[in-house]
């Protein structure tokens with residue numbers, strides 16, 4: 001039976017794919033965190049809290 005346990009396979013291909021997936025997720029997360037202040041300011045601005 002296939003168990004599909006992610007991260008348990010140690011072959012180079014799965015390792016590479018997992019690393020790339022993790023890196024892209026980290027990048028997305030970093031971008032999200034970086035954009036958070038801008039988004040917050042934009043939101044507050046549009047609501048009118050800073051006027």
Ligand SMILES: [Zn+2]
Nearest residue numbers: 009010011014
């Ligand atoms: Zn594998």
